[in-house]
Amino acid sequence: MxxxxxxxxGCAFAQALDLVGERWALLVVRELMxxxxxxxxxRERLPGIASNVLTQRLAGLEEAGIVRQVDLPRPARGxxxxxxxxxxxFREPLRVMGAWAxxxxxxxxxxxxxxxxxxxSLSSMFDRDKAAGVSVAVDLRLPDGDFxxxxxxxxxxxxxGRTPDPQxxxxxxxxxxxxxxxxxxxxxxxxxxxxxxxxGDLDKLAELAGTFRAPEPMLG
Amino acid sequence: MxxxxxxxxGCAFAQALDLVGERWALLVVRELMxxxxxxxxxRERLPGIASNVLTQRLAGLEEAGIVRQVDLPRPARGxxxxxxxxxxxFREPLRVMGAWAxxxxxxxxxxxxxxxxxxxSLSSMFDRDKAAGVSVAVDLRLPDGDFxxxxxxxxxxxxxGRTPDPQxxxxxxxxxxxxxxxxxxxxxxxxxxxxxxxxGDLDKLAELAGTFRAPEPMLG
DNA sequence: CCGAATCCTGTCCGATACTG
DNA sequence: CAGTATCGGACAGGATTCGG
Numbered sequence: 001m002x003x004x005x006x007x008x009x010g011c012a013f014a015q016a017l018d019l020v021g022e023r024w025a026l027l028v029v030r031e032l033m034x035x036x037x038x039x040x041x042x043r044e045r046l047p048g049i050a051s052n053v054l055t056q057r058l059a060g061l062e063e064a065g066i067v068r069q070v071d072l073p074r075p076a077r078g079x080x081x082x083x084x085x086x087x088x089x090f091r092e093p094l095r096v097m098g099a100w101a102x103x104x105x106x107x108x109x110x111x112x113x114x115x116x117x118x119x120x121s122l123s124s125m126f127d128r129d130k131a132a133g134v135s136v137a138v139d140l141r142l143p144d145g146d147f148x149x150x151x152x153x154x155x156x157x158x159x160x161g162r163t164p165d166p167q168x169x170x171x172x173x174x175x176x177x178x179x180x181x182x183x184x185x186x187x188x189x190x191x192x193x194x195x196x197x198x199x200g201d202l203d204k205l206a207e208l209a210g211t212f213r214a215p216e217p218m219l220g
Numbered sequence: 221m222x223x224x225x226x227x228x229x230g231c232a233f234a235q236a237l238d239l240v241g242e243r244w245a246l247l248v249v250r251e252l253m254x255x256x257x258x259x260x261x262x263r264e265r266l267p268g269i270a271s272n273v274l275t276q277r278l279a280g281l282e283e284a285g286i287v288r289q290v291d292l293p294r295p296a297r298g299x300x301x302x303x304x305x306x307x308x309x310f311r312e313p314l315r316v317m318g319a320w321a322x323x324x325x326x327x328x329x330x331x332x333x334x335x336x337x338x339x340x341s342l343s344s345m346f347d348r349d350k351a352a353g354v355s356v357a358v359d360l361r362l363p364d365g366d367f368x369x370x371x372x373x374x375x376x377x378x379x380x381g382r383t384p385d386p387q388x389x390x391x392x393x394x395x396x397x398x399x400x401x402x403x404x405x406x407x408x409x410x411x412x413x414x415x416x417x418x419x420g421d422l423d424k425l426a427e428l429a430g431t432f433r434a435p436e437p438m439l440g
Numbered sequence: 441c442c443g444a445a446t447c448c449t450g451t452c453c454g455a456t457a458c459t460g
Numbered sequence: 461c462a463g464t465a466t467c468g469g470a471c472a473g474g475a476t477t478c479g480g
Contacts, residue, residue: 005451005472007247008268010395011337012344012435013314014247015328016321021243023453027227027234039462048228050454055463065325078461086323086438093320094233097313101236103306105285108235117231124232175230215232218306225453225470243472259443270473275444298442445478452471459464 019064020090024049025057029066029083029090031116034147034160036070036082045114045144066090091120098124102215109179109215115144118174119158122149122212125182126156131211136204139166142174151211167204172196181209239284240310244269245277249286249303249310251336254367254380256290256302265334265364286310311340318344322435329399329435335364338394339378342369342432345402346376351431356424359386362394371431387424392416401429 007014020026024046031037031045042054058081061067066087072080083090098120101107113121131154139162140147148163149156170177176195198205227234240246244266251257251265262274278301281287286307292300303310318340321327333341351374359382360367368383369376390397396415418425 007244008331009247009337010329010331010333011247011250011318012321012324012327012341013250013318014337015324015326016317017246019324021241021246023241024227026237026241027229027231030231030233043462048454050456051463052455052465053453056452086320086325089320089323089438093313093317096316097236098231098233100306100309100313101232103309104232104235104239105306106235107232109230111228111230113230117229117234121232218309260441268473270475271444272446272474273472276471442480443478444480445476447476448474450471450473452469454469455467457465460462 019066020061022057022060024053025061026094028054028057028061029087030094030120031114032067032081032083032087033091033094034116034119034145036072036080038072038078038080042081045116047112061087091123094120095123103218105217105219107215107217113174113178115142115147115174118142118178119147121178122158122181123156125212125215127211127213128154130213131156134207134211136208137163137165137167138205138208139163139169140177141169141171142177149208151208156211166200168198168200168202168208170196170198170205180205181212182214183209240281240286242277242280244273245281246314248274248277248281249307250314250340251334252287252301252303252307253311253314254336254339254365256292256300258292258298258300262301265336267332281307311343314340315343323438325437325439327435327437333394333398335362335367335394338362338398339367341398342378342401343376345432345435347431347433348374350433351376354427354431356428357383357385357387358425358428359383359389360397361389361391362397369428371428376431386420388418388420388422388428390416390418390425400425401432402434403429 006018020029027046028042031042043049043051058067065084067081068084069079070082072078102124131151134151136151138149140149145160146162148159148161172195180196226238240249247266248262251262263269263271278287282289285304287301288304289299290302292298322344351371354371356371358369360369365380366382368379368381392415400416
């Protein structure tokens with residue numbers, strides 16, 4: 001009468017896979033990392049997921065203690081899905097696995113990216129050493145929401161929302177943004193092409209771009 | 221004509237899941253983390269995996285550039301499966317995800333554990349702060365192989381094989397070992413019960429045990 | 441004995457259609 | 461808007477069998 005298929009393995013890692021190893025589960029967690037979302041929002045941000053699968057995954061994640069339902073605040077009525085404290089703690093595994101994945105010999109850059117994925121990518125590619133002495137506060141206006149990026153004391157902070165007084169504000173979509181930040185040459189093609197708009201100190205954006213390492217495949 | 225099912229997502233993390241997100245894939249990587257194994261060895265260490273599934277996973281991991289086939293050295297004839305450099309780099313994600321999993325509200329400790337899983341668990345539960353000033357070298361003789369554990373300068377090293385002159389040698393199975401190390405009270409029940417045998421400096425084992433935090437569920 | 445290919449069965453996934 | 465119902469197809473699991 002085992003409800004779920006299990007590896008039946010004492011390893012904590014394997015038991016985690018029993019909980020989040022199903023298809024789409026970790027991508028749902030990824031999308032919720034920056035705040036609660038409604039069912040339909042999740043569907044939009046996860047192109048390709050079937051609604052019944054999303055229902056199952058949310059139920060499973062809730063049972064596992066990773067996701068919980070919350071009442072939507074303010075004007076909107078209805079419920080949404082949020083991460084529990086333990087669910088939010090998955091940000092670190094997400095960051096580390098993303099960093100590992102960026103060394104894949106077959107990583108492709110031409111596919112679309114959700115805002116949450118892009119913001120987590122920043123954490124993955126951030127390089128402490130390159131950030132020594134850097135202090136910047138840049139706000140992003142992405143189609144799916146605003147994010148405040150700050151680098152200070154060798155640490156990167158990525159939070160949803162806005163900063164009171166950003167040094168620089170970038171508007172556009174996340175694919176163009178990452179292309180600029182990782183290309184090593186900010187202010188280049190994407191800006192010229194008009195897919196990104198920058199207000200404020202462009203040098204601060206360049207400084208931010210300098211704190212990321214470019215994804216590079218690991219050979220052997 | 222898509223050969224493989226894909227999330228078709230630009231996120232490096234999602235693309236990693238395309239490669240290693242299938243059932244059993246990451247557990248195969250886990251088992252290979254401390255050295256090459258043959259097909260049959262893998263089957264033994266992954267109770268429950270079907271042989272055809274193992275075949276498929278190995279083929280997929282090889283295609284992804286995570287695993288490669290090697291000729292078995294020395295006396296044994298035949299081939300074995302080893303991790304590539306990039307595959308070995310997965311040790312860090314494994315460690316971090318294990319640490320996250322150890323905070324699961326529903327982690328069970330009574331299930332059997334492979335030697336590789338136990339050794340990775342040590343990395344997950346290691347606590348830099350607790351290890352300040354600690355310097356120990358302990359050798360383990362587990363049923364599936366020998367491992368050399370060293371703590372020095374706030375760092376933990378877990379390697380397959382033996383140390384020339386260990387301060388302490390523990391023989392027994394990995395489940396009993398972890399119970400002793402994480403219980404906070406080494407030298408207690410398991411040793412008394414004779415499931416573990418210790419030669420050398422028992423205090424060094426206690427010192428080692430003091431560098432690990434006990435798994436504790438995160439609430440909320 | 442090792443490594444793998446071949447059945448067959450059951451479960452899970454994916455897509456569409458439909459309902460409170 | 462937020463899911464449920466349904467169904468075909470893909471994939472996992474187990475046993476057996478076959479070639480080194």
